[in-house]
Amino acid sequence: xxxxxxxxxxxxxxxxxxxxxxHNGLTGSEIGRMLAELxxxxxxxxxxxxxxxxNALASRTDGAGNANAVYGLIIYCFNPxxxxxxxxxxxxxxxxxxxxxxxxxxxVRDDGKLHKxxxxxxxxxxxxxxxSLRNALVGAGxxxxxxxxxxxxxxxxxxxxxxxxxxxxxxxxxxxxxxxSLDGTRLFDAALxxxxxxxxxxxxxxxxxRNQQNGLRELLNGAIHLVRNPTAHQLRIHWDVNETDAVExxxxxxxxxxxxxxxxxxxxPS
Numbered sequence: 001x002x003x004x005x006x007x008x009x010x011x012x013x014x015x016x017x018x019x020x021x022x023h024n025g026l027t028g029s030e031i032g033r034m035l036a037e038l039x040x041x042x043x044x045x046x047x048x049x050x051x052x053x054x055n056a057l058a059s060r061t062d063g064a065g066n067a068n069a070v071y072g073l074i075i076y077c078f079n080p081x082x083x084x085x086x087x088x089x090x091x092x093x094x095x096x097x098x099x100x101x102x103x104x105x106x107x108v109r110d111d112g113k114l115h116k117x118x119x120x121x122x123x124x125x126x127x128x129x130x131x132s133l134r135n136a137l138v139g140a141g142x143x144x145x146x147x148x149x150x151x152x153x154x155x156x157x158x159x160x161x162x163x164x165x166x167x168x169x170x171x172x173x174x175x176x177x178x179x180x181s182l183d184g185t186r187l188f189d190a191a192l193x194x195x196x197x198x199x200x201x202x203x204x205x206x207x208x209x210r211n212q213q214n215g216l217r218e219l220l221n222g223a224i225h226l227v228r229n230p231t232a233h234q235l236r237i238h239w240d241v242n243e244t245d246a247v248e249x250x251x252x253x254x255x256x257x258x259x260x261x262x263x264x265x266x267x268x269p270s
Contacts, residue, residue: 004114005104007067013054015070018096019077020050024089026077028052038072071114074101078112109161133162136247143257145169146250159246166253167227170220173257174199177265185221192217199263216259223253 007015019025026034031049035042035056044055053073060069074097083090098107105119137147149169171183178191178198191198194210201216202209227249241249 004067004071004106007070007104011100011103012057012067012070013050014100015074015097016054016057017050018093018100019073020048020053021093021096022049024092025049034073034076038069038076040069040073074108074114075112078108080110080112133159133243133246136243137250137254140247140251140254142250143254143261145173145257146254159241159243163227163241163246163249163253166250167223170223170253170256173260174220177260177263179268184224188217188220188224192220197266198268199260200266201259201263216256216263219256219259223256227253 020031026049028049031053032042032045035053040056040060042052042056043059044052046052047055057069057073078090078094078097094108101107101114102117102120105116106114107117109115134147146166146169149165149172171187174187174191175181175183178187180187180191180198182190192200192213194204194213197204197213201213204210204213
């Protein structure tokens with residue numbers, strides 16, 4: 001984004017509390033290395049982690065009035081490569097930092113960059129936007145695979161990316177079950193073939209059972225055509241996804257996961 005909005009002192013403090021969290025934040029040595037690489041003086045190294053971070057930023061920004069150093073810290077922490085070894089910690093910090101940034105109309109995403117979102121005016125709105133989609137899916141009994149594969153997107157209420165990640169999760173699951181390395185419709189056509197299947201919904205002995213197998217394959221292909229391909233190849237302004245649409249699409253994907261639960265892996269010739 002061209003120019004990030006200003007942050008309040010309270011926002012800067014809360015971001016430091018997240019990144020310096022005792023259980024889920026950076027370690028003391030990681031904080032020291034980060035400050036050194038960003039060229040920020042470590043003015044209070046003996047203090048608790050979040051206060052150490054905050055005091056370093058405050059000395060650089062004259063009371064956190066200039067947000068550049070805070071944003072520099074955020075971009076450093078969420079470089080995508082930093083999520084490889086400890087994805088759970090990376091996701092937790094990103095989710096919590098985005099709850100703070102939402103009040104200024106921005107968020108940090110998987111590319112490690114800042115993006116504009118609708119400004120949340122109050123804490124109640126932050127809670128509503130971060131929980132409403134999740135609550136709707138939990139209430140509908142959504143499959144755990146749906147909740148897992150779009151966890152970050154659900155927490156920031158990003159409907160566009162939530163349905164995209166969930167659709168990708170279907171491919172990941174079929175690849176894991178079948179052992180194939182294909183993608184999209186090629187993957188589903190091969191994995192759920194009637195003549196030489198890698199996974200099977202039924203015994204495939206009768207015409208009716210073969211029709212069920214074909215039906216599942218076609219539903220999976222339809223989900224990819226409807227959801228993943230448009231969201232992967234179009235700008236989000238051309239494929240608007242509201243909360244109602246997101247819940248319906250995610251429930252469809254959840255149903256497909258439940259059908260996959262009932263499938264068996266077909267032994268392959270050695």
